[in-house]
Amino acid sequence: MTYRVIQWATGGLGRAAIEHIGRHPDLALVGCWVHSEEKAGKDVGEIVGSEPLGVTATSSIEEILALDADCVLYAPLMPSSDEVAAILRSGKNVVTPLGWFWPSDKERASIEAPALEGGVTLHGTGIDPGGVTEQQPLFFAGLSSAVTFVRGEEFSDIRTYDAPDVVRHIMGFGGSPEDARSGPMLRLLSGGFEQSVRMCLDTLGFTDAEIRTSHELAVATAPIDSPAGVIEPGQVAAQRFAWEAFVGETKVVRVAVNWFMGEENLDPAWELGPLRERFEVEVKGDPDCDVVIHGWHPASIEAGLQRNPGIVATAAHCVNSIPTVCEAPAGLVTFVDLPLVTGRAHPDLARAT
Known part of the structure; x- marks a missing residue:
């Protein structure tokens, strides 16, 4: 099964996530939300510096919510619980490195309600927090x-x-x-x-x-x-x-x-x-x-400014969890609720099916 994914924001983590999605055999990029009007209307490949991907970026939240997609990888600079709730209510799972790793009972109740309403799942993950620290x-x-x-x-x-x-x-x-x-x-x-x-x-x-x-x-x-x-x-x-x-x-x-x-x-x-x-x-x-x-650290300052492995690893942890999250029960799931999340073989080395 191929899961249809929307990337929310194209900062360093978002750009890395788009690369990972393109190489994952079970995922397809179908949408992209961008903050700036300058990026809106462009092919996502132009934004991330790759060949055209056939997906046009938009700065309209309404357009994103209306898209037919299974999951949103939500990675703006700062999270908005209202935005996440709206995505969940639209019937899309959410994976994010920006919180909800182990929320309090009050936090869980407030965000589980829109997830249950949409019949979907929210999962917070990453590497720090979201990996190394728990x-x-x-x-x-x-x-x-x-x-x-x-x-x-x-x-x-x-x-x-x-x-x-x-x-x-x-x-x-x-x-x-x-x-x-x-x-x-x-x-x-x-x-x-x-x-x-x-x-x-x-x-x-x-x-x-x-x-x-x-x-x-x-x-x-x-x-x-x-x-x-x-x-x-x-x-x-x-x-x-x-x-x-x-x-x-x-x-x-x-x-x-x-x-x-x-x-x-x-x-x-x-x-x-x-x-x-x-x-x-x-x-x-x-x-x-x-x-x-x-x-997960770059070899030099210059290399890190070009492509920081820590950010790339954070994006990979998010992307690799998407199929499992899409199959999880509706609500909020944490690391301890999920089966093993791991990477997939390079496309050039994957077994033909």
């Missing part, structure tokens, strides 16, 4: 017993993230420490990463846990060149956000991101360490498990 700790915990602690953590050079306005004005790099602390980033991140922590707590069976959040900063001690502009001395040049769960005073879950504008000229003198950019997954139990993931 799915993979839980997977590796399956190889242990008597688990006492799990961790998922990112270590990245943020200069490879090709969104300069987001890096400066939302993430707070290049601003004052005071502005970064009072800015929106901690609140925006907590919406997803606290769900990661709760998924680990609930699935592993930790009870009466308290989630504590921290936000640490390092500033530049000399000018630092970055794609988002020069970071001047005294301005924010590295940040660490962490969400930790405690049962009493015993730490049982840690989810964290460590973001750097390089490693030189920082105060405090933070370093990526000998393992460099990476993702880490840790389980303490019988036996312990330590996993370091390379490959």
Whole structure:
């Protein structure tokens, strides 16, 4: 069966998703929503830099809702629960990297109603959150017993993230420490990463846990060149956000991101360490498990600005889940509700049928 897919937004993740959809044997791109009028009316291939795909982009939500499609891969810069609800009511499944990984009972009830009304399913996934920070700790915990602690953590050079306005004005790099602390980033991140922590707590069976959040900063001690502009001395040049769960005073879950504008000229003198950019997954139990993931970071800043593997991996996780989500019961489904989600063979190597 071929599932008809609409891509919502064509930023870095959306462009990667369109590539993945085109190579997936069970998926076909049938629509694309774009934010700018400049992109509207163009063939999607022209937007993503490929050959024509025979699909015309639109900036009309009404046109998207009217399309005959099985699923929308919803990936704008910022999510709108009203938009997602409207898509669900139109009878289209939704896969998104922007939330709903492990919603609270209140959040679940509010978004399940339109899903049930449309007879379709909503699934939140990705890699961080949506993978490294809950799915993979839980997977590796399956190889242990008597688990006492799990961790998922990112270590990245943020200069490879090709969104300069987001890096400066939302993430707070290049601003004052005071502005970064009072800015929106901690609140925006907590919406997803606290769900990661709760998924680990609930699935592993930790009870009466308290989630504590921290936000640490390092500033530049000399000018630092970055794609988002020069970071001047005294301005924010590295940040660490962490969400930790405690049962009493015993730490049982840690989810964290460590973001750097390089490693030189920082105060405090933070370093990526000998393992460099990476993702880490840790389980303490019988036996312990330590996993370091390379490959989801680019080889250089320049390469990352062209095509960031972390964004490509996030898009792949979303795309690969679409067939399973389309077959799932109506409502909201999480990672722990679904069977195995995996990739498919390259078209050149797939068995002929």
